Amino acid sequence: MVFQFKIQIKDIAKPPVWRRITIPADFTFLRFHYVIQKAFGWEDCGGIYGYENIKEVFETMPESKEANGYREWLGMDEGEIWDTGAVDIEEINLCLEEI
Numbered sequence: 001m002v003f004q005f006k007i008q009i010k011d012i013a014k015p016p017v018w019r020r021i022t023i024p025a026d027f028t029f030l031r032f033h034y035v036i037q038k039a040f041g042w043e044d045c046g047g048i049y050g051y052e053n054i055k056e057v058f059e060t061m062p063e064s065k066e067a068n069g070y071r072e073w074l075g076m077d078e079g080e081i082w083d084t085g086a087v088d089i090e091e092i093n094l095c096l097e098e099i
Contacts, residue, residue, distance in 0.1 A: 001025040007036060058082045 003025060008018035019039040023032055037043070054074075057067050062081055071080060 007039070009040075054082075 001024075002022050004020065004022045006018055006020050008016055017040075019036075021035055021039050023035055027035075054070050057064065057070060058081070061067055068078070070076075070082075071078065074082070076082065
């Protein structure tokens with residue numbers, strides 16, 4: 001048995017951005033997550049664990065090579081300091097529940 005999904009990005013209508021994917025019924029949610037990322041050409045940022053790692057690096061080693069790598073990946077200017085308090089994970093989780 002397989003499941004077919006049409007996944008569309010919310011609030012993007014002109015043109016709509018969507019993918020149709022088919023997965024085996026025994027897929028785990030984690031594997032499904034990776035398939036969705038691959039279908040849209042997205043990179044895995046590690047979810048909440050990735051966020052927590054980025055946050056720790058900017059809080060404890062803001063001038064490190066690792067922080068500079070994150071700045072580049074996030075499209076930040078060189079030396080720009082990421083305000084780790086600006087993101088409320090609980091608020092984001094509530095928004096994700098609505099999707």
